Amino acid sequence: MPESADEVYARVVAAVGADGHLPMPPLGAWDIFPWTTVDGAIVPRTLAAPSDEPPRWGESEEKPCSACAVGFDPGRVVWEDETWVLTHHGAPSGLPLVLTLHTREHLDMGNLDDDLASQLGRITNRLVRIIENLPEIGRVHVNRWGDGGSHFHQWFFARTARLTNVQGSTASEWDEILPPGPEDVWRADLHTVATKLANWGGDARA
Numbered sequence: 001m002p003e004s005a006d007e008v009y010a011r012v013v014a015a016v017g018a019d020g021h022l023p024m025p026p027l028g029a030w031d032i033f034p035w036t037t038v039d040g041a042i043v044p045r046t047l048a049a050p051s052d053e054p055p056r057w058g059e060s061e062e063k064p065c066s067a068c069a070v071g072f073d074p075g076r077v078v079w080e081d082e083t084w085v086l087t088h089h090g091a092p093s094g095l096p097l098v099l100t101l102h103t104r105e106h107l108d109m110g111n112l113d114d115d116l117a118s119q120l121g122r123i124t125n126r127l128v129r130i131i132e133n134l135p136e137i138g139r140v141h142v143n144r145w146g147d148g149g150s151h152f153h154q155w156f157f158a159r160t161a162r163l164t165n166v167q168g169s170t171a172s173e174w175d176e177i178l179p180p181g182p183e184d185v186w187r188a189d190l191h192t193v194a195t196k197l198a199n200w201g202g203d204a205r206a
Helices: 005-016 066-070 114-132 168-177 183-200
Strands: 035-038 041-044 077-080 084-087 097-103 137-143 153-160
Touching (some): 077 183, 084 114, 097 114, 097 183, 114 137, 114 153, 114 183, 137 168, 153 168
Antiparallel strands (some): 035 041, 077 084, 084 097, 097 153
């Protein structure tokens, strides 16, 4: 069962105190991070001049697709069938669950045929329903960002209910800010998601 908001808050307070600030995660140093500070105030970063788009992973010999080259790490697979692979990211993070759904074949959003697109819709709906029915989950956000890798991958971010700072598009940032939760709780929740999704086919691996 995922941690409650009170349990997450207690871990944060234990780490930094009731009025403390958690450390800035690595995303604060990314070129695409949109904020900086000027004279102590947070302001938007200066917009860079237009330039050529860098190749994504899987679009050049220098940046091969790791999913195609070496496959999916079996230790990170939560559920799979002949077409789709659902993975976790190796360890607990700040949010209760962060999962990624991939196609086995090297495809990208917009290249899915009608049958695959229909499968994606069904799997997405099932995953949201399964995860949102876990105790202490407020919402599941489904996101697809395609700027890093060209192999289809869609993210599922489950946020803790009643942590009202952790809502909307910033939930993915809070995932890197909040301290990770207990591994045994995380693994139990992965198992629940995997076994429930396998009721419609495929194999639970977590």
